[in-house]
Amino acid sequence: MGMDVFGNTPRSDKGAYFRNNVWWWHPLWQYCETVAADIIPTGNLGHSNNGWGLDDDGATALAERLNLALRSGHTHRYAELYHQRLRSLPFQPCTVCGATGHRAEPPATGPGPLLCNACEGKGEVPDFETHYPFDEDNVREFAEFLGLCGGFRIC
Numbered sequence: 001m002g003m004d005v006f007g008n009t010p011r012s013d014k015g016a017y018f019r020n021n022v023w024w025w026h027p028l029w030q031y032c033e034t035v036a037a038d039i040i041p042t043g044n045l046g047h048s049n050n051g052w053g054l055d056d057d058g059a060t061a062l063a064e065r066l067n068l069a070l071r072s073g074h075t076h077r078y079a080e081l082y083h084q085r086l087r088s089l090p091f092q093p094c095t096v097c098g099a100t101g102h103r104a105e106p107p108a109t110g111p112g113p114l115l116c117n118a119c120e121g122k123g124e125v126p127d128f129e130t131h132y133p134f135d136e137d138n139v140r141e142f143a144e145f146l147g148l149c150g151g152f153r154i155c
Contacts, residue, residue, distance in 0.1 A: 006152060007151070014145060023133060024138055054151060059146045060147060
């Protein structure tokens with residue numbers, strides 16, 4: 001599943017469409033909410049794909065704010081802290097094998113390796129939140145889209 005973001009009145013091809021899968025979108029939009037709380041309304045629906053968006057003035061203001069954050073180094077520092085936090089999350093018990101590291105015996109699972117594929121036999125897996133990446137390039141691409149989209153809607 002992904003978030004398709006369409007420009008309302010794009011001023012170029014780069015302002016017509018922006019896409020992230022849900023893994024990339026949620027950290028990106030959370031960052032936007034963090035740096036532009038005065039632009040993005042509280043209770044916005046930016047984390048869903050139901051057509052919510054910002055008008056041209058809001059999108060342009062958000063683009064400017066993101067570009068300022070990129071130039072000042074704020075986005076870089078945020079990304080470092082974000083990844084540091086993800087690395088600090090404890091591993092979780094594997095729910096596929098019941099944290100044993102082993103698959104159920106055939107015929108319950110059919111033929112195959114005896115080690116659990118999900119945790120590679122370790123009995124634990126990284127915290128689910130580690131599936132949500134964040135980086136400066138994604139912010140940069142979104143800021144470029146915002147500056148050229150003429151407002152947007154998330155579908």
